[in-house]
Amino acid sequence: MSLHRITLKNGADLHGFRKAVRWLIAEELAPQHVMFAVDDAPGLFGDEALADAPPVSIPKGVSRLIEQVVCHTDPERYALLYSLVWRVLNGERDLLEIASDPLVHRIDLMARSVRRDLHKMHAFVRFRRMGGEALERFAAWFEPEHFILEAAAPFFVDRFRSMDWTILTPIGTARWDRTALTFGPPAQREDAPGEDSFEEGWRGYYESVFNPARVNPTAMRAEMPKKYWRNMPETAVIPGLIQTAAKRVERMIEQEATMPAKRTPERAIQAMWDQEPKTLEQLNAIIAKAGPLVPGATQAVFGEGPHHAEIVFVGEQPGDQEDLQGRPFVGPAGKLLTKAMQEAGIDRSQAYLTNAVKHFKFEQRGHRRIHAKPTAGEVKHYRPWLMKELELVRPKLVVALGATAVLALSGKATPITRSRGRATFGPYQGYVTVHPSYLLRLPDEGTKREAYEAFLNDLRRIHDLAQADLETGELPLAAE
Ligand code: URA
Numbered sequence: 001m002s003l004h005r006i007t008l009k010n011g012a013d014l015h016g017f018r019k020a021v022r023w024l025i026a027e028e029l030a031p032q033h034v035m036f037a038v039d040d041a042p043g044l045f046g047d048e049a050l051a052d053a054p055p056v057s058i059p060k061g062v063s064r065l066i067e068q069v070v071c072h073t074d075p076e077r078y079a080l081l082y083s084l085v086w087r088v089l090n091g092e093r094d095l096l097e098i099a100s101d102p103l104v105h106r107i108d109l110m111a112r113s114v115r116r117d118l119h120k121m122h123a124f125v126r127f128r129r130m131g132g133e134a135l136e137r138f139a140a141w142f143e144p145e146h147f148i149l150e151a152a153a154p155f156f157v158d159r160f161r162s163m164d165w166t167i168l169t170p171i172g173t174a175r176w177d178r179t180a181l182t183f184g185p186p187a188q189r190e191d192a193p194g195e196d197s198f199e200e201g202w203r204g205y206y207e208s209v210f211n212p213a214r215v216n217p218t219a220m221r222a223e224m225p226k227k228y229w230r231n232m233p234e235t236a237v238i239p240g241l242i243q244t245a246a247k248r249v250e251r252m253i254e255q256e257a258t259m260p261a262k263r264t265p266e267r268a269i270q271a272m273w274d275q276e277p278k279t280l281e282q283l284n285a286i287i288a289k290a291g292p293l294v295p296g297a298t299q300a301v302f303g304e305g306p307h308h309a310e311i312v313f314v315g316e317q318p319g320d321q322e323d324l325q326g327r328p329f330v331g332p333a334g335k336l337l338t339k340a341m342q343e344a345g346i347d348r349s350q351a352y353l354t355n356a357v358k359h360f361k362f363e364q365r366g367h368r369r370i371h372a373k374p375t376a377g378e379v380k381h382y383r384p385w386l387m388k389e390l391e392l393v394r395p396k397l398v399v400a401l402g403a404t405a406v407l408a409l410s411g412k413a414t415p416i417t418r419s420r421g422r423a424t425f426g427p428y429q430g431y432v433t434v435h436p437s438y439l440l441r442l443p444d445e446g447t448k449r450e451a452y453e454a455f456l457n458d459l460r461r462i463h464d465l466a467q468a469d470l471e472t473g474e475l476p477l478a479a480e
Pocket of ligand 1: 315316317318319322327328329330331333334355437
């Protein structure tokens with residue numbers, strides 16, 4: 001049998017690859033009879049020939065891997081993915097579960113590399129103001145390792161929706177003009193603007209959140225490889241901060257004896273607050289500057305998720321893992337919540353997760369830091385920030401996880417047994433359910449299973465309510 005040549009676009013040609021797979025499967029062409037090539041202007045493979053090919057049903061996990069791995073720069077990516085699809089459809093449906101299989105292993109490594117690249121791009125793109133423009137416009141230069149521009153761009157639309165921006169890369173450009181996202185040809189570093197007045201802001205922000213007691217240059221370089229540094233204004237201050245870290249720690253220890261808490265004076269925080277934060281970044285800068293009410297937390301843990309998410313989940317306060325990683329719901333309760341959300345059809349990456357209290361409070365017992373419940377006074381202290389956060393995200397539905405979240409959102413202490421179900425929190429439609437850590441604490445398996453089922457039912461209702469909003473364009477939630 002002759003070799004069939006399939007030419008796909010150079011880059012992440014997901015559409016072309018899917019079409020090709022449908023056609024190849026319909027023609028029953030095994031991978032050894034297919035050769036994939038990439039070209040900037042493919043034309044060898046007519047759309048007509050592919051149009052009639054019926055859809056192919058493949059497991060979700062394989063489909064997700066394809067979306068990621070087509071972004072890899074490895075020229076063999078399409079051939080490897082087609083081999084995977086072929087085997088999955090020919091008797092090896094659970095192939096992905098065999099991690100030791102060389103093909104699965106290689107594809108998994110490729111997917112990880114793409115995800116890491118996406119993460120780096122999300123974290124390290126820095127916009128600069130473009131000079132000489134009548135309207136305010138911003139641009140950023142970034143050099144991704146893989147073809148991730150199209151996959152990464154929606155994140156920036158979400159985060160910088162009200163800005164007119166362009167991301168320039170050697171593999172293409174992404175432009176958001178406040179209404180539409182478009183993609184253009186590759187660019188060069190010289191096309192991006194240089195220093196601007198934003199730089200000082202970034203440096204100042206980095207200095208204010210930098211914790212000298214946790215300096216680990218090797219870990220810093222692993223997380224923020226040097227090749228990204230030249231595009232990031234705040235990196236200019238890193239060598240200085242590292243050099244002076246030991247001295248600053250000494251000073252912190254000396255000051256600790258005389259200062260009740262490492263907090264910026266109330267007046268300075270109030271001055272920032274009076275300027276009314278317009279973005280989550282500005283709000284988070286205030287929370288970071290204010291520091292913990294009760295000393296001990298490593299850092300403030302901010303809300304996380306799309307900045308205009310439909311659903312906001314409010315927990316109590318960060319736990320041990322959240323405190324160390326600086327992200328909400330990443331510890332055991334967070335893992336359980338993520339699993340339940342998934343089972344109820346809620347995509348965690350599309351929701352916004354936050355906490356009533358932004359710092360971890362704990363009791364030290366030996367090496368362990370045991371969670372300590374925040375007092376009503378502490379919840380009240382953080383409440384204006386939580387309310388501002390909701391105002392900036394403007395969700396359709398606010399979910400209170402547990403009694404502390406209910407207290408923070410409603411201002412009233414109400415047991416969950418009385419408030420569970422639909423609710424109203426000021427201008428927001430809401431829903432009250434238990435906190436996932438409550439499920440973890442239940443003593444026996446039977447009760448645990450029952451409580452988990454009830455929690456799942458709540459999440460399914462939450463999912464349906466948010467869906468109903470989407471479809472009708474209105475909030476169908478009336479008081480029960
Ligand atoms: N519990 C919470 O309420 N929030 C977290 O982020 C983690 C555990």
